[in-house]
Amino acid sequence: MxxxxxxxxxxxxxxxxxxxxxxxxxxxxxxxxxxxxxxxxxxxxxxxxxxxxxxxxxxxxxxxxxxxxxxxxxxxxxxxxxxxxxxxxxxxxxxxxxxxxxxxxxxxxxxxxxxxxxxxxxxxxxxxxxxxxxxxxxVSENRSRNPMSDAFLKAAGQGGFPANDDFNGAAQDGFGYYxxxxxxxxxxxxxxxxxxxxxxxxxxxxxxxxxxxxxxxxxxxxxxxxxxxxxxxxxxxxxxxxxxxxxxxxxxxxxxxxxxxxxxxxxxxxxxxxxxxxxxxxxxxDHPQCWLVHGHSEPVSLLVAGEERHQREFRDRRTGPLTSNGPEAGGFVRSRDGLPAPDLQYVCLPVMFTDGGLGFPTGHGFSFASYVLQPRSRGSxxxxxxxxxAKPRITHNYYADEADLRTAVEGVRIGLEISRQKALKPYTERAVSVPASDSDADLRDFVLRNTQSSYxxxxxxxxxxxxxxxxxxxxxxxxxxxxxxxxxxxxxxxxxxxxxxxxxxxxxxxxxxxxxxxxxxxxxx
CATH class of the missing domain: 3.50.50.60 (FAD/NAD(P)-binding domain)
Structure with a gap:
């Protein structure tokens, strides 16, 4: 009792x-x-x-x-x-x-x-x-700070988005480290x-x-x-x-x-x-999320975390890639003018992220996703x-409301603009998972085929x-x-x-x- x-x-x-x-x-x-x-x-x-x-x-x-x-x-x-x-x-x-x-x-x-x-x-x-x-x-600063995360934040700035060093402070908009x-x-x-x-x-x-x-x-x-x-x-x-x-x-x-x-x-x-x-x-x-994934030849992704030098760094100093939380950096964006608050969140991972986290990286790569922050769709x-x-029967009904799909499409469109900035050029050599084009039809198709849970x-x-x-x-x-x-x-x-x-x-x-x-x-x- x-x-x-x-x-x-x-x-x-x-x-x-x-x-x-x-x-x-x-x-x-x-x-x-x-x-x-x-x-x-x-x-x-x-x-x-x-x-x-x-x-x-x-x-x-x-x-x-x-x-x-x-x-x-x-x-x-x-x-x-x-x-x-x-x-x-x-x-x-x-x-x-x-x-x-x-x-x-x-x-x-x-x-x-x-x-x-x-x-x-x-x-x-x-x-x-x-x-x-x-x-x-x-609550602490991230000790990893992969060069791809730095590049992502620079690319967001090159794309015209402001910096933000505290998403839990006076304002949420902008990009920075979490x-x-x-x-x-x-x-x-x-x-x-x-x-x-x-x-x-x-x-x-x-x-x-x-x-x-x-x-x-x-x-x-x-x-x-x-x-x-x-x-x-x-x-x-x-x-x-x-x-x-x-x-x-x-x-x-x-x-x-x-x-x-x-x-x-x-x-x-x-x-x-x-x-x-x-x-x-x-x-x-839930926040539906959609990932853009690129491969490249720079040996800086989290695939190197298991190397002896990084294991030793983590063991001795508690720094290095083994301290990475994965989504090290990101930001909050308003997909259109007139919104009272951001309706999209971005996270970037210094590694290939596929199949909802179940896929194994096939090489060095870089991934980032956008979330729909205030979905109207409801599941059960x-x-x-x-x-x-017995496991429960879970249905999220992602995109049951067409407005959520429109926001998700804008999230991918903005993500593509960031990916094309100069700072990310070394890390976007090869497309692994991106839309076929910028057309609304291809963006919608990509979102529907690739949406995952943000957990x-x-x-x-x-x-x-x-x-x-x-x-x-x-x-x-x-x-x-x-x-x-x-x-x-x-x-x-x-x-x-x-x-x-x-x-x-x-x-x-x-x-x-x-x-x-x-x-x-x-x-x-």
Whole structure:
């Protein structure tokens, strides 16, 4: 018996476990489907993609994407302490202030959430109006800075785009290096930052290798969870609350397996309906991204990272290509005049990136992608079976709204202009994956054939529809959802930092303490 049972030790779950267990009188149990984060490939930044399709990855794929040539899209998610923060690209981005203000949820404006961003942050630039220092989450400069990343930023400048040295500062527009969640050249996942320092607390229990199957409900109240560890059935009971922090795919799946979801979907599977909640699993959002890839003869890509000299540099000084987060640099762009905020994000990788990260580079190369930041298209997470071990049926519906496709096409068009600038000439010798021409037809065809996920699923248990503004599941007492699934609309940037900030605020809501005073800085404008 515990006070709180948290399902999922990812970006949000690790924060919740650490913050709630600060009270020595509270008993906290954190339950994770995967193992401890002991793999060296987790902690060496450049090795993150080696975790794809392994036991540390839920290894999801979308269902046939009906507006994207009926393609399946690979959707990696971390299945390990730290969750996807143990295998992501480590970019620290909050998004745009307008994102949060548009939610219309009490307590969740940007000014109200900025103090929680700052509380979690230990930025090596120090504390400021926009940043925090001394928090658990290390935010640092990238130590790799590949010459191709430098060239990409120069090319963006040659293309007429401004520079920006802090995307989380006063303005989001422009190009520059991303800050990353690293400490001393090593990955700083949510497990490293929040959970590990709390593991010695006697009131915190961490259960790994447990696949949670359902939330147990007595009357109208969540009482715990049941699941399985190898061949053993297990149950964890909660006196106060069950908190789902399993992510935008698994949290709605767990709700539906527990009888909380659309009755017309649950009943045919033989799942007793406890709460007919039609919005569970709906409103799924992601940033569709499309990559331009070139090959060249310069021996500077991340293929050299495994060379002995670079291994020695990393071992001795924690610098060099093995510290690369992959998407080292990028920027934010407005695809047309009159937009209130950027609608495109760019990231560049100093290596060939193909097949959603599953392809192996055939030589030295350079890749960069554009994301559609505020997609109008909505997908869903549905059950494929009443068997809790069956993977959910995920459909993102990329480009269901024609406006998203138009923005994606403009993103590729702008990317092609950047690729033709003088600074990138040494690294664009050979086209590996580019459109056949600049025509609208060829650009559309390229986008539909090459779109991948940016690994930013959100919205499937949205505030105001599935939960209230305190993240309590509507219709069930003692049950909350705290992860990226609660975002009413996706933020304009990478989702790891916002998920951590949401969990920081949720911890205060759960503890019943007064919220941090709102900020007055209009950051990310």
């Amino acid at each position: 515990y006070d709180y049972v948290i399902v999922g030790a990812g970006s949000a779950g690790c924060v919740l476990a650490a913050r709630l267990s600060e009270d020595p009188d509270v008993r906290v149990c954190l339950v994770e489907a995967g193992p401890a984060d002991s793999s060296p490939n987790i902690h060496v930044p450049a090795a993150g993609s080696r975790l794809f399709r392994t036991q540390l990855d839920w290894d999801y794929d979308s269902h046939l994407e009906p507006f994207c040539r009926d393609r399946r899209v690979y959707l990696p998610r971390g299945r390990v302490l730290g969750g996807t923060s143990s295998l992501n690209g480590m970019i620290y981005i909050r998004g745009n202030a307008r994102d949060y203000d548009s939610w219309g949820q009490p307590g969740w404006s940007f000014d109200e959430l900025l103090p929680y961003f700052r509380r979690s942050e230990d930025n090596e630039r120090g504390a400021s109006e926009f940043h925090g220092a001394g928090g658990p989450l290390a 800050q990353v969640t690293q400490r001393d050249g090593m990955r700083c996942s949510s497990a490293t930052a929040f959970l590990h320092p709390a593991l010695e607390r006697p009131n915190l229990t961490v259960e790994t290798n447990v696949h949670v199957h359902r939330v147990t409900v007595a009357g109208n109240r969540a009482t715990g969870v049941t699941g399985r560890r190898l061949d053993e059935d297990v149950e964890f009971r909660a006196e106060r609350e069950v908190i789902l922090a399993a992510g935008a795919y698994n949290s709605p799946q767990l709700l539906m397996l527990s009888g909380i979801g659309p009755a017309d979907q649950l009943a045919p599977l033989g799942i007793p309906v406890l709460v007919d909640q039609p919005f569970v699993g709906q409103d799924l959002q 997470v549905r059950l494929a079976s009443d068997d809790p071990t 930013h699923p959100t919205g499937s248990c949205a505030m105001g529809r599935v939960t209230d503004a305190e993240l309590r599941v509507l219709g069930v007492d003692g049950l909350r959802v705290v992860d990226a699934s609660v975002l009413p609309t996706i933020v304009s940037g990478n989702t790891n930092a916002p998920t951590i900030a949401i969990a920081e605020k949720a911890a205060d809501l759960i503890r019943g303490v007064a919220p941090l005073p709102p900020a007055t800085a209009a950051a990310g404008g």
